[in-house]
Amino acid sequence: xVLNSDEILLFGSCQKSTSREGNTFCAKMExxxxxMEFLSWIGPEYAGNGFNIMPQALRRGDGTIVCFVRSQExxxxxxxxxxxxxxxxxxxxxxEGKTWVYAGNPVMHHxxxxxxPAIMKDGTWVLVYGYRKRPFGIRCKYR
Numbered sequence: 001x002v003l004n005s006d007e008i009l010l011f012g013s014c015q016k017s018t019s020r021e022g023n024t025f026c027a028k029m030e031x032x033x034x035x036m037e038f039l040s041w042i043g044p045e046y047a048g049n050g051f052n053i054m055p056q057a058l059r060r061g062d063g064t065i066v067c068f069v070r071s072q073e074x075x076x077x078x079x080x081x082x083x084x085x086x087x088x089x090x091x092x093x094x095x096e097g098k099t100w101v102y103a104g105n106p107v108m109h110h111x112x113x114x115x116x117p118a119i120m121k122d123g124t125w126v127l128v129y130g131y132r133k134r135p136f137g138i139r140c141k142y143r
Contacts, residue, residue: 001057001065006032009097011042011055013066022067024049026097038099042067043089048074054087054114061123065093067100068115068127086112088129106141107135 001009002070008029016022024042029035043052050073050078057067071089088107113134118126128140 013053024052024055042100050074067091070114088115
């Protein structure tokens with residue numbers, strides 16, 4: 001996300017403390033790319049096979065950064081038969097990515113594809129994602 005001619009925010013995924021994939025972060029590159037500063041983790045570090053990966057961020061008109069993340073949580077098979085829940089999480093930052101607030105899960109049980117957010121010319125937000133269950137396909141949510 002471009003901030004100005006010398007600064008950008010980077011959104012990425014990296015290993016968890018267990019060396020498995022699963023953490024998302026926000027960093028800032030400054031001085032035209034000469035320096036990089038870690039700013040914050042986006043979302044929790046899940047235990048076991050759970051993860052937050054593939055962050056995609058956009059900025060609202062009021063300056064709030066909205067970040068959508070591909071998430072998976074390992075749960076008891078008593079709660080969910082497969083033992084894994086896939087969803088898209090939403091986090092928001094009002095301080096240029098230094099801190100994040102959980103804002104819900106706009107998509108649940110979609111099978112585990114990454115989010116692709118966009119803002120239309122009329123200001124409508126669109127969140128496109130693949131659906132890995134029958135009926136398979138590409139879906140979207142909008143507001």
